[in-house]
Amino acid sequence: MMEILKSNSFESQGLCFITPRKAFPLLIDGVILVDLRPDFEGDGKRPDVPDLMLIPYTEINDCIEQIPRDEAVILADAVGIHSKEVLKLLTEKGFTNVVSLAGGFVDWERDGFPICQDISERWSGGCMCQLRQRERKKKTP
Template sequence: MNADFFKNYGFTLNNILHISPREAYELCQKGAILLDLRLELLFNSKRFDVPEMLYCHNDEIENYFHHLPTNRPVIIADAVGIHSKEVVEFLMNKGYTLVANLVGGIHDWERDGLPIIVDKDETMTGGCMCQLRTWSKAKGNKSKKS
């Protein structure tokens, strides 16, 4: 893919390209890879439904970034677009040029009605933070101990 892949998409602020969820979806259909930075439990319960997606928690990007292709466009996404911007900046400092930040993360993606994959068994449920557990555990599908 060439350097013009992101041409006419998004807006640039502080040298970082920011794209909307709809633009990101369109670009993923054209060959961009989406990198999801959210916590694994969030990734397991709800994912972007795009042709090509990678997962790496944002805390692990320094150990993972060398696995990302340098010749393919990569859209960085998280829950609401905060950590993704930081990771785009990190990747640009490492020489990546075909990177963009997804504005609003999966929150705005879902709000805009774009496709997601939901695994109900991995969805978190509970009345407060101390009671959170996956749906399958809340329904009593606990694995038996020997």
């Protein structure tokens, strides 16, 4: 699977990237997608793929051991800025089968790839300091 990932990616500044168009069939076939967005950035939207891990980029140092070293992994965030930084970090830590989703989930959604949305996780607010969930999740006793 690693060779398939590398053969479908392109290199820029010493790092490997993959477009949503090339990533989608690989994700359907079992490549792991790591969504690096914090909850408020996703607005309840997640890519609809079989093997999805949710690890906010702000928590990557504490969660690095959750990312499998022996499987192909695609990192993604909203537009590709944080996934590039996480890719650099993982490469420095010895990961060899990881690439970043070029254009992030903005390009993923724009290109029409599947998204699922949990409306109970949507956020609203005029600015970052006012963000809050639109609907409160019901806590079970």
